[in-house]
Amino acid sequence: MTLPVVSAPPPPPPIRFTGEAYDLHFAGAPSTASYDATWFGVLDTLNRYLEAAVLTPLRTGGPAGDLTALFNPPALERVAPGGADRFAFIDENLPAVSDLRSERSVAGLTALAGRDGKVSVVTAGLDLRLVGHIAGSPVTVVRTGELVLMPEGNTWRIDAYDIQVVRTVADETTATTAERE
Amino acid sequence: MKRRLAVAVVLLAVGMGCVSPTGVRGEAAIQILRVDSGRFIPEPGKPVFVLVMGHDARPGDSRSRGDGLHVIGINAEEHRATILNIPRDTWTNIPGRGMDKINAANYHGGPQLQARAVSALVGVDIPIVISTGFDGLADMVDELGGINVDVPFAMNDPISGAVFPAGTVRMDGGAALAFARNRSLSGGDFTRTHDQGILILAGLSKLRDSAPTAANTIKWMAVLARHTRFEGIGFGDLYRLGRLALTFDPDEVRNVTMPGTTGSAAGQSVVFVGGSAPALFADFRDDAILQRN
Numbered sequence: 001m002t003l004p005v006v007s008a009p010p011p012p013p014p015i016r017f018t019g020e021a022y023d024l025h026f027a028g029a030p031s032t033a034s035y036d037a038t039w040f041g042v043l044d045t046l047n048r049y050l051e052a053a054v055l056t057p058l059r060t061g062g063p064a065g066d067l068t069a070l071f072n073p074p075a076l077e078r079v080a081p082g083g084a085d086r087f088a089f090i091d092e093n094l095p096a097v098s099d100l101r102s103e104r105s106v107a108g109l110t111a112l113a114g115r116d117g118k119v120s121v122v123t124a125g126l127d128l129r130l131v132g133h134i135a136g137s138p139v140t141v142v143r144t145g146e147l148v149l150m151p152e153g154n155t156w157r158i159d160a161y162d163i164q165v166v167r168t169v170a171d172e173t174t175a176t177t178a179e180r181e
Numbered sequence: 182m183k184r185r186l187a188v189a190v191v192l193l194a195v196g197m198g199c200v201s202p203t204g205v206r207g208e209a210a211i212q213i214l215r216v217d218s219g220r221f222i223p224e225p226g227k228p229v230f231v232l233v234m235g236h237d238a239r240p241g242d243s244r245s246r247g248d249g250l251h252v253i254g255i256n257a258e259e260h261r262a263t264i265l266n267i268p269r270d271t272w273t274n275i276p277g278r279g280m281d282k283i284n285a286a287n288y289h290g291g292p293q294l295q296a297r298a299v300s301a302l303v304g305v306d307i308p309i310v311i312s313t314g315f316d317g318l319a320d321m322v323d324e325l326g327g328i329n330v331d332v333p334f335a336m337n338d339p340i341s342g343a344v345f346p347a348g349t350v351r352m353d354g355g356a357a358l359a360f361a362r363n364r365s366l367s368g369g370d371f372t373r374t375h376d377q378g379i380l381i382l383a384g385l386s387k388l389r390d391s392a393p394t395a396a397n398t399i400k401w402m403a404v405l406a407r408h409t410r411f412e413g414i415g416f417g418d419l420y421r422l423g424r425l426a427l428t429f430d431p432d433e434v435r436n437v438t439m440p441g442t443t444g445s446a447a448g449q450s451v452v453f454v455g456g457s458a459p460a461l462f463a464d465f466r467d468d469a470i471l472q473r474n
Binding site: 121122 | 225257394395398399400402403406415417420425427
């Protein structure tokens, strides 16, 4: 007896930021000493932010994950529950989104290294476009803008930002912006 | 993007207004230092005060006077700021040394003591000093591609080279230097220090007009850093300082000079703090905005 073959659909591709460009400026002699570490470190922070603040709440319809290590304290206050900029950074308060996938998720980095070659400030230009469905209706979440990241130990943390998010559920669109100089 | 050049206070002030009348273009460029220790993290709702100083170091000098003294008070929440110009000959108490001209503080104790002397006079906490000589001014104006300066009255001073009509004048680094050094003025040092404040405003306007993104900010910071020696301050601090500077609109900046009277003390020609100065300082220090002056 031959059992019927059932093929599972392929898993959706992971949603992650990929680096689109990397522009490194030097106060002193050019060096590649911290080039790779900065690149991977910043992208790691961006992707942890993406997972905790965007993908987790969108997929579950529940709260965001822990953001503590991703923002410097003054910025963290503004994205904490009740904070002025939480809605711009975190995709809570929507029902769970099915078929969530990315149409675009790139970050362009611009970094400044001191005379010692260590990078101490990075800006990340984000372009993130997610699509999915809520109860059969199409959903689009587009987040664009710039983040400014600074190192804290071995971690890059978001220190400042100028970000916009446009959420469209069915035909209803909401746009939110947040800025911290 | 509203986040414009992070270098704002730094470039504009460093590059523009702070030159003395007696020096020459020499070896000194720009120095940015922390007066206190720790990170520079402005407290929300609190004004920030930065001392911008032009010194008169000649090539080979190890010590110099603080001959252009400007306290920039920034109120980020109100998007406003004030430039308070201090005449260099102001007769005041220099901490640990007694009465002297205020510009002697830099000679005796460098920018740290200069900041303390200005702090003591005005009554504000100054966490950061930006200091430059003549190279710093001219180089940075040229890096900016020139600036448009609102010349308040016609100038014709062949000594400094300040020969300008009244009105808006496009200046390169050399012209800006001449404008800042011109002492053939009615009002002497009072007018000259006020003119330096005008240069600071011109630099700010230029930076804001370029409307760069945060990424452009980084590029400007790299340019600045190549001209600058940093002490106790990192690029993160510098970025925060620049962000602060870009919170205000040049049209919302007051440029005021400490009132005073000329006289002599200890055999020197000096400026005595005017009777209305304490009220001006009090008005300045609470929120960096002048409501009553």
